[in-house]
Amino acid sequence: MCRLFSITSEEPLSPMVAFEALDVMREGHDGSGVGLFLRDLGGPFEDMKDAPILSGIFTENGLKRLDAFMMNLGFMTKYKLPIKVSKTPPAGVPKRDIYLIRAYEYPEEWDGLDQLELHNRLVNIRLQLREMGRAEGDMMVFSFWPDVIMIKEIGEPLKVAQHLKLDRKDIQARVIMAQGRQNTNYAINLYACHPFFLQGFSTMTNGENTAFIPVRDYLQSRGFPGYTGYQSDSEVFTHILHYTLERLGLGIEAYKHIITPLQDADIAMHPDAKLLQQLKQSCRRLIIDGPNCVIGCLPDHTLFMVQDRKKLRPGVVGGRPGRYAFSSEICGLDAAIPDRDKTLDFQPMHLDTAIVGPNRQEVAVCRQTSPLPLPR
Amino acid sequence: MPSNIPITPSTLSVKDLPWQIDWNKDKCTLCGQCTAVCPVQAIELGVFRKRALDMSPGFTKPPESTMQIYYGIRQKTDPAYICVGCAMCNLVCPNGAITPCSSDEADKLVFHRDRGGLPRSRGGRRNVAGTVLDQIKFIRISMLTDPALDAGRHEFEIRTLLGRVLPPEENLKFIRQNGWIPPVREIYPLMIGGMSFGALSPNMWEGIQMGVAYLNEEMGMPVRISTGEGGCPPRLLRSRFLKYVILQIASGYFGWDEIIHALPEMKEDPCAIEIKYGQGAKPGDGGLLMWYKVNRLIAAIRGVPIGVSLPSPPTHQTQYSIEESVAKMIQSMAMAWGFRVPVYPKISGTSTALAVLNNLTRNPFAGGLGIDGEDGGTGAAYNISMNHMGYPIASNIRDAYLGLVTAGMQNEIPLIAGGGIGKSGNLAANAAALIMLGASGIQIGKYIMQAAAGCLGSESDRCNICNIGQCPKGITSQDPRLYRRLDPEQVAQRVVDVFLSFDTELKKIIAPLGRSTSLPVGMSDALGINDYHISERLSINYVV
Numbered sequence: 001m002c003r004l005f006s007i008t009s010e011e012p013l014s015p016m017v018a019f020e021a022l023d024v025m026r027e028g029h030d031g032s033g034v035g036l037f038l039r040d041l042g043g044p045f046e047d048m049k050d051a052p053i054l055s056g057i058f059t060e061n062g063l064k065r066l067d068a069f070m071m072n073l074g075f076m077t078k079y080k081l082p083i084k085v086s087k088t089p090p091a092g093v094p095k096r097d098i099y100l101i102r103a104y105e106y107p108e109e110w111d112g113l114d115q116l117e118l119h120n121r122l123v124n125i126r127l128q129l130r131e132m133g134r135a136e137g138d139m140m141v142f143s144f145w146p147d148v149i150m151i152k153e154i155g156e157p158l159k160v161a162q163h164l165k166l167d168r169k170d171i172q173a174r175v176i177m178a179q180g181r182q183n184t185n186y187a188i189n190l191y192a193c194h195p196f197f198l199q200g201f202s203t204m205t206n207g208e209n210t211a212f213i214p215v216r217d218y219l220q221s222r223g224f225p226g227y228t229g230y231q232s233d234s235e236v237f238t239h240i241l242h243y244t245l246e247r248l249g250l251g252i253e254a255y256k257h258i259i260t261p262l263q264d265a266d267i268a269m270h271p272d273a274k275l276l277q278q279l280k281q282s283c284r285r286l287i288i289d290g291p292n293c294v295i296g297c298l299p300d301h302t303l304f305m306v307q308d309r310k311k312l313r314p315g316v317v318g319g320r321p322g323r324y325a326f327s328s329e330i331c332g333l334d335a336a337i338p339d340r341d342k343t344l345d346f347q348p349m350h351l352d353t354a355i356v357g358p359n360r361q362e363v364a365v366c367r368q369t370s371p372l373p374l375p376r
Numbered sequence: 377m378p379s380n381i382p383i384t385p386s387t388l389s390v391k392d393l394p395w396q397i398d399w400n401k402d403k404c405t406l407c408g409q410c411t412a413v414c415p416v417q418a419i420e421l422g423v424f425r426k427r428a429l430d431m432s433p434g435f436t437k438p439p440e441s442t443m444q445i446y447y448g449i450r451q452k453t454d455p456a457y458i459c460v461g462c463a464m465c466n467l468v469c470p471n472g473a474i475t476p477c478s479s480d481e482a483d484k485l486v487f488h489r490d491r492g493g494l495p496r497s498r499g500g501r502r503n504v505a506g507t508v509l510d511q512i513k514f515i516r517i518s519m520l521t522d523p524a525l526d527a528g529r530h531e532f533e534i535r536t537l538l539g540r541v542l543p544p545e546e547n548l549k550f551i552r553q554n555g556w557i558p559p560v561r562e563i564y565p566l567m568i569g570g571m572s573f574g575a576l577s578p579n580m581w582e583g584i585q586m587g588v589a590y591l592n593e594e595m596g597m598p599v600r601i602s603t604g605e606g607g608c609p610p611r612l613l614r615s616r617f618l619k620y621v622i623l624q625i626a627s628g629y630f631g632w633d634e635i636i637h638a639l640p641e642m643k644e645d646p647c648a649i650e651i652k653y654g655q656g657a658k659p660g661d662g663g664l665l666m667w668y669k670v671n672r673l674i675a676a677i678r679g680v681p682i683g684v685s686l687p688s689p690p691t692h693q694t695q696y697s698i699e700e701s702v703a704k705m706i707q708s709m710a711m712a713w714g715f716r717v718p719v720y721p722k723i724s725g726t727s728t729a730l731a732v733l734n735n736l737t738r739n740p741f742a743g744g745l746g747i748d749g750e751d752g753g754t755g756a757a758y759n760i761s762m763n764h765m766g767y768p769i770a771s772n773i774r775d776a777y778l779g780l781v782t783a784g785m786q787n788e789i790p791l792i793a794g795g796g797i798g799k800s801g802n803l804a805a806n807a808a809a810l811i812m813l814g815a816s817g818i819q820i821g822k823y824i825m826q827a828a829a830g831c832l833g834s835e836s837d838r839c840n841i842c843n844i845g846q847c848p849k850g851i852t853s854q855d856p857r858l859y860r861r862l863d864p865e866q867v868a869q870r871v872v873d874v875f876l877s878f879d880t881e882l883k884k885i886i887a888p889l890g891r892s893t894s895l896p897v898g899m900s901d902a903l904g905i906n907d908y909h910i911s912e913r914l915s916i917n918y919v920v
Contacts, residue, residue, distance in 0.1 A: 207522055208518075208522035208890070210516075210518065210522065210889060210890035210891055210899075211891065211894065211896065211899065212901070213898065213899055213900060213901040214786075214896070214897060214898040214899055217781045217786065217898060218781075218784075218786060218787065221781055221782070221783070221784030221785075221786070222784060223784065243544075247544075247545060248544055248545060248548055249548070250548075260893060261893075263531070263533055264533075264535075264562065274551070275551060278547050278548075278551060278557065279544070279547070279548075281537055281541050281547075281560050281562075282541055282542050282543065282544040282547040282787065283544050283787075284537065284541070284787050284894060285786060285787045285897075285898075287893055287894040288893075289890065289891050289892065289893040289894055289896075290890075290893070291522055291523065291890070308893070309892075309893050310525075310530075310892070310893075312523060
């Protein structure tokens with residue numbers, strides 16, 4: 001079982017907040033991987049919200065190939081965030097040439113593209129780079145998206161953070177998600193590290209997904225190139241979120257109805273019974289069957305936590321207006337926001353989706369039995 | 377019996393037969409119950425003449441030879457009266473003095489079962505024991521990294537869908553536009569497959585229907601039953617219980633005059649309409665109800681004369697191409713019930729199943745596809761069809777499912793698997809394996825006859841005389857003297873027992889896999905088999 005921590009704050013925070021919170025929950029992860037997702041960035045990225053940022057790990061050769069590839073497409077480097085690491089990594093952390101965080105200018109010919117086309121092109125470039133890296137083993141790409149940075153590495157989370165010297169002023173974000181991985185039945189692979197990212201949607205998960213194979217098969221057959229990868233069974237949660245909101249045009253309140261629908265007797269009593277019954281049938285192959293706790297982030301910077309029907313995984317949300325955190329354990333919350341009213345801490349149960357919107361003023365709890373907003 | 381037996385090509389000895397009657401003179405009471413009960417008159421009263429030697433001790437008189445008579449059982453060897461091994465004689469014998477024994481060598485009868493040039497026909501299944509399904513293990517056990525569930529106390533939703541499910545995008549669009557959304561039934565994944573009124577005795581049919589009604593109304597299990605091709609009793613058509621029934625239409629259209637006329641008086645829609653194009657036990661051959669079983673009642677329901685054999689054509693006579701006529705037939709049936717009832721075809725397992733399926737994917741009215749594998753049972757078929765024709769269900773269903781996955785339609789057209797499921801008694805394990813290979817639902821027929829009514833048939837060619845209406849248990853007979861042996865209430869009770877125990881066993885399989893919220897259709901990562909070639913063929917794990 002992994003440990004998850006995420007925080008949303010009006011003021012940009014250092015990612016060290018998340019690493020420290022993961023460190024107090026260290027019984028729950030084993031150094032097999034750590035993933036970090038930063039969004040609504042502060043520091044130098046504050047003024048380039050629209051520029052796509054490429055995050056990944058490269059060898060010297062991979063970097064040359066990347067530059068040639070991006071130049072060829074017409075992308076110009078706008079800003080590089082240099083990450084200098086010591087020559088000897090700490091125990092358990094592999095030696096890498098380059099941790100890359102680089103913002104680009106769009107090619108001129110992309111001017112005036114509609115947003116859907118732009119988003120699809122960004123995904124395709126990320127997938128092409130990933131494929132190039134798979135062939136040569138010289139590059140790994142985690143995200144290529146405006147206002148988003150992702151870092152993934154094998155090792156103890158806090159040691160990795162110290163190794164990468166992430167405690168610095170120019171790496172700050174208002175939304176941070178981090179996961180300390182407990183490797184289970186899949187090989188240690190950086191692409192298997194949470195959080196996962198697709199077109200502005202990101203999730204990380206606690207627990208194994210027992211319905212992984214049928215869900216994966218279903219997503220892969222949707223005809224969308226971004227539904228790929230699946231080095232981890234948890235990647236499907238990100239893609240189902242993307243599918244629910246982007247392809248089906250439903251809101252975050254409907255996500256739980258897709259991945260872990262109500263039982264028939266409860267649907268019959270629901271004000272949106274007809275819609276939910278239909279969704280349960282047509283989205284049957286996206287039912288996850290847990291046990292999972294999912295924490296995710298939407299393109300509008302909303303953070304949420306959702307539990308599956310079994311509610312076997314830990315998860316708590318708490319904070320104060322302006323700063324809220326979602327954590328696997330209360331000690332993680334205590335480490336990050338000690339000055340909160342703990343009586344208001346909330347542990348979402350089997351019907352709940354806990355949502356902190358972009359204004360970060362409150363935790364909204366959407367019960368699955370409540371009426372749904374109409375489809376967009 | 378003459379002492380010099382005429383020897384003809386078909387003269388057989390008891391030793392040449394598949395079943396030999398072992399009769400014990402010491403235990404026999406000569407009550408005659410065995411000869412009375414034998415459904416094929418394979419045994420008869422025998423009067424035996426025996427030489428006795430009288431050798432008085434002391435040589436007071438010379439030894440004498442006398443002839444004595446005793447009475448007992450004689451087994452016939454005429455191929456027309458061959459023991460079928462049903463062992464009813466043993467069942468009724470008060471002293472256990474008689475039992476049929478399976479021959480210890482290959483029988484010679486097999487070469488003589490075509491008298492008058494008529495090849496053998498029979499009931500039952502392919503005479504081969506066991507299936508690949510029995511070898512499949514469930515290997516993805518949730519251990520520590522994710523908890524296994526408590527099969528007895530966790531909540532489970534064991535349901536499947538029958539009917540055309542729209543892709544999510546279209547579904548939402550049609551909801552918004554108030555468009556036609558195909559009817560979909562949420563039902564229990566184990567169904568009772570088509571066994572017609574006619575193939576089964578009235579008591580058997582009534583018992584199964586009562587059991588199904590009880591499961592639905594008292595146990596909350598939405599179990600469905602297909603009528604088979606033989607129509608449906610008029611009162612059932614006009615009752616609220618029709619919603620538990622899948623009406624089958626097949627190439628003989630038997631019973632459909634009655635059904636069509638009952639349409640305006642139906643209180644409920646049937647669960648679905650099954651268009652039978654083929655059957656696993658006799659692929660490419662039509663239904664067959666032999667004349668023995670066509671009595672007044674059956675003739676009335678089917679709309680045919682009494683006492684004639686009813687062989688359905690192998691194919692629907694209106695059918696000249698799948699693109700058009702099958703589509704039209706599906707659409708016509710849908711239209712008859714105002715597009716409120718799912719309609720799906722059922723075919724025999726075949727290497728052409730994918731072609732059928734591909735066609736159905738393009739037909740928006742097709743509500744599923746039933747595939748009946750080679751191990752399916754039947755009330756009557758030619759032995760050759762049963763033993764040698766057909767396609768095994770495991771790879772057929774797997775290919776069909778993977779075909780749907782490639783097309784991205786795995787949720788849209790439910791696959792219903794049938795044919796020998798539970799043939800070795802492993803009903804839940806076989807059903808779960810097929811579900812994880814890709815089936816949405818499972819149909820059983822013969823298993824219900826065996827478990828709910830005590831059918832004696834087996835794959836070692838025991839009994840298997842469903843076709844001639846002499847079923848010794850009264851399951852497949854239309855003779856009241858035979859079917860009154862079967863109490864419908866007790867059949868109903870057994871049907872309920874079967875489904876409840878199946879439900880528990882299925883939970884005992886899926887709970888350790890960590891599944892409870894949805895039926896694990898296509899969860900092939902949970903399956904393993906210790907045969908490399910099978911694992912490759914089915915795309916499941918090879919485990920040793």
